[in-house]
Amino acid sequence: MPEQPGKNAIEVRGVRKVFGTGENQVAALDTVSVSIRENEFFTLLGPSGCGKTTLLRLIAGFDFPTAGEILLHGQDIAPLPPFKRPVNTVFQSYALFPHMTVAQNIGFGLEMLGKPKGETEARVAQMLKLVKMEALKARRTSQISGGQQQRVALARALAPQPKVLLLDEPLSALDYKLRKEMQIELKRLQNETGITFIFVTHDQEEALTMSDRIAVMSAGKILQVGTPRDIYDRPAERFVADFIGETNFLPGTVVSKQAGVATVKFASNATIAAGYPEGFDPTDEVTLVVRPEHADLVPDPAKGTIAGTLSNIVYFGTDTHYHVKLDGGDNFIVRHQNSRSSPVTYATGAKVGIQFEEDAARVLKD
C-alpha cells in the first residue's frame, strides 16, 4: 500500500541543477528533496519548464547535479555515468534504434550487460509476450505504428529488469483513445513487474488516474507530494489547486481561527469554516478554494452560503456546469452530476444560492 512507508528506491537530497554561466544562470532545479518508495508508481507533475524532466535526466544520468545527492537503494549514484546505473528510461520520442528489429531493440540492454545469448532470447520472448508484440518481433521499428513503438520502448526498458523505470511523457504522442489504453497498460505492467516507476507528465488527469503518489512541481521546486486524493482534495498551495482540476477562487476575510480551521467571512456577510494547510497562518484577506463538484445550487438565494445569478449553463453529457456570477462580482462554477431525474431545473438569469459541502472550502497560500 502506498500509504505505508516502505523502503526508498530513490532518495533525492538537496539537488540543485544550474544551467548556463554568469549572468545567464538558470536554476532548473532549486534544492529539491524527495523520496520515492520501492514498487511505487510515482509521478512528477508540472507545467513545461518546471524542472520535472531535468530531475528525471539527473536520475537517469544524462546530466549531473550542480549540488546534492541522488541515492538508489542508499547508494549515491549522482556521479555515475548512465550505463552504470541500474535504471532504464522510456523516452518521449521512444528513441527506438531504426536499424534494428523489434526483438533486437528489446534485447539491446541485455546484450550490453553481457548476458548469455540463451538468457537474452528467453527474456526478449517474455517481454514480447508482456507487451503483446510477439507477432511483430522481426519488423523494423519504422514499420510499426506509434502505439506499437510505445510498447517496444517499454519492453526494451523493462527487459534488463531495472531497479527503477523512468518514463518521460511517454504517452504524449499518442491519440486520446490509445493514451487511455496505454494508461491502463502501464498500470498493469507496473503491477506485474513490481518495478518502481517514475513517470513525468504535464497531464494532471494522467497523473491522478495512474499514480500512487504525485509530486507537483513548479519553477524548479516541488510544491507538494501526496496521493492523488491528497493533492486534489487538500492542495497545499494555490498553484497546486489551480494546476490540478478546476477550482473556484473566492476572496474572504479571516475572522477567527483555531486548530487548522479558520472562520472566513464573505462580502455577503455569510461565514464559513475552512481548513488550511499546516505551517500556514492565514490572516486578514485570504483566498478560498472550492472545487466545482463540492458545491451545490439551491433555488432560494437566502438558503445558500453565497448567492448570485446564473449566467451560463454548459451541458457536458455526464455532468452540467453552472456558471454563477456572485453578488460580490466574482465568477463561480458549480458542477452537477447529471442523473435520469434531476430534481430541479434552472434557467439562466435566475437568482440562486450556493451551498458548500462539509470541508469543501480551504484557505491557501497564494
Place this chain on the structure above:
Amino acid sequence: MAEPRVMDIKDQPGFRSIAIICLLVLYIPVLILMIFSFNSGSLVTHWEGVTLNWYGSAFLNEEFHSAAKNTLIISVTATIVSTICATLAAIGMTRVKPWRGLAAAFMVINLPLMVPEIITAVATLSFFALIAGTFGLNFGIGNLIFAHTVFCIPFAYMPIRARLEDMDLTLEYAAADLYATPWNAFKRITLPLLVPGIMSGAALAFIVSFDDFTITQLVAGPGQTTLPLYIWNQIRRPMTPEINAISTILLLVSILFVSVSFLIARRRAK
C-alpha cells in the same frame, strides 16, 4: 470557395523552356563527346561512320593502363584515408561539449574548399620541394596520395557532418541508458546510422580525387601520370576519337561509382 493554390514554380511562364535550355547546355557537349567516340574517321569533329575500334585501341593502350592504375591507387587510398579523417573530425566536432576554437576548427577544415586550387597546388609543390631539399626525402607516388588525401578531407567531411547533425541524439542517450559504454554506443548505434553519410562522403572524395588535374599536374613526378594528366597530354597532340573513348570510359566509371554509393546510402537510410 476556390481551392487555395500553393504556388508552384512549374506554373511560372518560361520555367519549362529555361529548364530545358539549362539541361541542354549542360549535357549536349558531353553527349557529342560520347557520340564521336564511335566515329570511324580519325577526326573528333567530322563524322564518318560507326565503329568500336577506338575503344579497342584504348584498351590495348599501355599508357592508358598505367595512367588508370596510378589513378586508382591514388584515388582509392586517398578516399579511404580522407574519409576516416573526416569521420573522426565530424564526430569530434558534433559529439563533444562545445569547446573554444570549435568555430575556428570548422573554418580550418573547410578552408581548402575556398582557397583557389592553383594556390593549394603551388603550396603543396613547394612543401614537397622543401622536404626533398631539406631531408632528401621523396615518397614517389606517396606525395600524390598525400596531396589528394588532404584536399579530399573537406569534401568527405561535409555529408558526414550533415548526417551526424541530423541524427537524433536521444538514440545515443538510449544506448547509454541500456548499459552501452561510449565505445559500444558508437559501434552499435552511431556508426551504423552514420554509414549513409560516410558512403556519400567517400563517393565525393573519390570523384574529386579521380578527376583532379591542377594539383596533380604540379605535384606529379615522372611516371606518375594519372588519367586526367594523360588526357591533357593527348589533346596537345593531334586528337583522335580514342580520347573520346577514354573520356567516355571515365564518365561511365564515375556514374557507376556515384550511383552505387547513392543506392547503398538510400538502402541504409531506410
